[in-house]
């Protein structure tokens with residue numbers, strides 16, 4: 001899976017701007033959509049173009065449904081294709097707008113508000129449920145693909161200001177000169193269960209901060225059908241140092257020097273994304289390439305684990321994975337720096353006391369019966385109930401899951417939204433809702449899982 005750092009930075013980078021634009025401009029624009037005279041602004045497009053310099057080339061900026069480029073641009077960074085398929089319950093945008101500067105963003109927002117349109121903002125398009133490019137009510141898509149400048153890079157402070165559409169290939173942050181990676185796979189017959197049990201105990205609590213080992217569990221066929229555990233690791237250091245640590249803390253894995261590879265941090269991002277770094281493509285070019293169409297549709301879910309899963313639980317997991325060859329579980333250790341921040345220090349609350357998170361994944365190809373895979377995913381999640389965090393059962397916002405609950409329209413209450421909100425944010429949900437109540441009390445920016453405004 002791709003690095004989480006860039007999307008998080010990019011979303012946060014634009015949010016204050018959007019809020020600022022809205023609060024400063026809407027206060028001077030008294031009339032809500034329902035009272036706007038059609039004589040003044042007959043259409044959204046008329047409104048939009050009227051707010052931009054006459055020299056603006058609208059053909060490269062606004063794409064309506066009858067534009068020949070509409071479908072290409074809409075699909076370009078949609079990472080979950082089935083959400084745009086005709087069988088999906090969602091609708092597509094009336095317009096896709098690809099702004100290059102703040103006045104164009106401002107004009108889009110003001111005219112959407114005036115014409116009663118909802119807005120969806122898309123940066124990278126990775127939202128698991130497509131909330132950045134599909135909706136259930138008429139909307140326009142503000143696609144930030146061309147809003148991608150990188151400025152104010154401060155190497156000493158390790159900070160950079162990045163516009164939301166930039167990619168990891170464009171943003172080179174200070175990173176260690178060299179890292180070590182390894183991938184070691186074992187089937188159940190080769191002792192995967194015992195190794196997994198050791199991993200459950202050492203990965204968050206014992207391994208040093210510089211070493212992370214995630215596990216990918218999935219069914220494979222090696223003569224017979226079985227389950228395989230893949231131990232996939234990133235270490236900020238050299239091979240000899242890594243071997244010393246592994247011999248001390250996780251000798252059962254039997255890691256050897258030939259399993260390990262030193263490489264640059266940039267190369268490691270490609271290694272973990274599954275991009276073949278020996279294929280001859282210059283790595284910078286591969287990282288800058290945004291035109292890799294997403295071919296697999298998927299339904300994912302998440303959990304947090306606080307105590308090692310029992311033997312009974314593991315046996316059940318192997319059986320569930322054996323049911324579905326396109327399913328897998330990715331388990332990523334917490335601990336380390338995640339524990340060093342308090343639960344209320346940032347919106348993400350799943351810190352000390354959690355051993356690892358689980359991402360459940362199932363993918364399918366175009367034309368397959370999506371419901372079959374989604375049903376299997378739900379049954380796996382249900383099966384896991386006794387083995388994961390409770391009251392609330394935690395979930396990871398980045399692995400968004402609308403099964404946890406959805407807002408019903410603009411007036412969803414804080415109480416109703418708490419059904420899903422407490423799972424992602426625990427006690428921070430109320431504070432987030434109070435902030436929303438201060439900056440967007442009309443709930444203009446909303447989606448099926450947006451924070452509802454709570455007035456103090």
Ligand SMILES: Cc1cc2nc3c(=O)[nH]c(=O)nc-3n(C[C@H](O)[C@H](O)[C@H](O)COP(=O)(O)OP(=O)(O)OC[C@H]3O[C@@H](n4cnc5c(N)ncnc54)[C@H](O)[C@@H]3O)c2cc1C
Pocket residue numbers: 001002003004007008010011012013014015018079120121122123124125126127128131132144164398399447
């Ligand atoms: C293939 C793949 C791999 C992934 N790997 C990881 C991983 O390893 N670790 C991890 O933690 N996560 C991972 N994710 C999840 C990803 O980090 C989240 O989905 C994240 O929200 C994606 O950011 P984005 O800009 O691409 O999202 P988008 O789909 O563009 O937006 C996500 C949400 O934020 C809103 N939004 C977007 N831009 C703005 C803005 N500028 N201002 C305000 N709101 C905005 C959107 O409307 C939407 O609600 C992965 C996702 C995919 C599809």
